[in-house]
Amino acid sequence: MKRLIPVLKSDGVETDLIMLIRTILATSKEIAFRVSQGELAGVLGSTLDENIQGEVQKKLDVIANQLLKDMLLVEDCVAAVASEEEDHAVPGNPAGRYIVAFDPLDGSSNIDINGQIGTIFTIYEKRDDVPYDSDEQFVQAGSKQLCAGYVLYGPATLLVMSTGGPTRCYTLDLTHGGFLLTTEKMSVAPDSKEFAVNMANYRYWHETIQAYFDKVLYAGPEFEKSSMRWSAAMVGDVHRILSRGGTFLYPEDKRQGNENGKIRLLYEANPLSMLIENAGGQASSRGQRILTIEPTSLHQRVPVVMGSPASVSVFNNAVFEQ
The missing domain is CATH 3.30.540.10 (Fructose-1,6-Bisphosphatase, subunit A, domain 1)
Incomplete structure (x- = not known):
């Protein structure tokens, strides 16, 4: 080695x-x-x-x-x-x-x-x-x-x-x-049924995001055999995605202070997006590639979805291209 x-x-x-x-x-x-x-x-x-x-x-x-x-x-x-x-x-x-x-x-x-x-x-x-x-x-x-x-x-x-x-x-x-x-070279699986999200926030999400997860959990045949994994540590969930595919999601919600979610652009979203992209995955925020976001403040927060390209695209298409 x-x-x-x-x-x-x-x-x-x-x-x-x-x-x-x-x-x-x-x-x-x-x-x-x-x-x-x-x-x-x-x-x-x-x-x-x-x-x-x-x-x-x-x-x-x-x-x-x-x-x-x-x-x-x-x-x-x-x-x-x-x-x-x-x-x-x-x-x-x-x-x-x-x-x-x-x-x-x-x-x-x-x-x-x-x-x-x-x-x-x-x-x-x-x-x-x-x-x-x-x-x-x-x-x-x-x-x-x-x-x-x-x-x-x-x-x-x-x-x-x-x-x-x-x-x-x-x-x-x-x-x-x-x-x-x-x-030597980590590779994100192109598609995966695994996802990581804090489902306890469902009640606060906007309707389009709720509708997406309703399909994931209950109604969508394309999401059959979906499996949730949530460790309450973004670094751990992203490591699993780098190791075997999946998506990590932290959407914005309706609560005051959570209008842009909880993930910090500088300290979490940017570095983990670089790792995901350089392993063949995708990382976006409201449909925009995270690495292209021009920051406005030191502790700026952004909603996030990153991981297997096909899964990220399905989420973005469902939520932002209505």
Whole structure:
């Protein structure tokens, strides 16, 4: 099996970017250790604080966020970082070449039950037309990502990443502490009957979305043998889709604050869309390719459907082409 660095070099990734990726992964290994210790390390449970999203922070959320900030902001090549847990961009080196955004622990509601969680990250080139420490640094379309990936903490610690080419999967080898290439090129199945969605939100969805799921669940012969899988961690559901196909959906709904759903464009939708697309899948928001969306704010949310191309098309045709 190939080690991570030689694979990145063979893909033509620049040395500075390789070193930055190494820093992110070194931090992820520390997070993986904290996750594996659970209650033994006193990292379970919630804090008394809320993040910028209005969500109660888990202790491990705060720890993971701080670890990533501490490791990244001492890197000379990092101009700024943005986190789902931070109100604004955090400044690094004014001369840095890259900016990094991350969701330190996606699926944090699963922490206390030992469920699926993961770290999602994305790297962009620093903009020269705005201050290095401005939120506007991160107002870039997902198509400009240099690298996107996630680390999934489970029975094995997996890295899924693309630097513009194939979406590859690596497994953390605890023997020597490095990530080894275990899937050279992930491929999303063209079609699948599996889907991941929070059906508890059905009562809040718009009528066209409800009508689509009525067919999926009850009436549509084309949806026969459909099967729902929902882990309450986007990173886990997307990993399943990359592994065997399916769709992940998080539509907008009628509740105040949920007009654009709950998925963050910068921290979740863009990096996971890059991974899905580079594995042959599709990712869209209200019928638009997610990677072409021009952001308007740091914590912008978008409705999402991504996964097997045929399944994504069926949803878009049913909901947006009435």
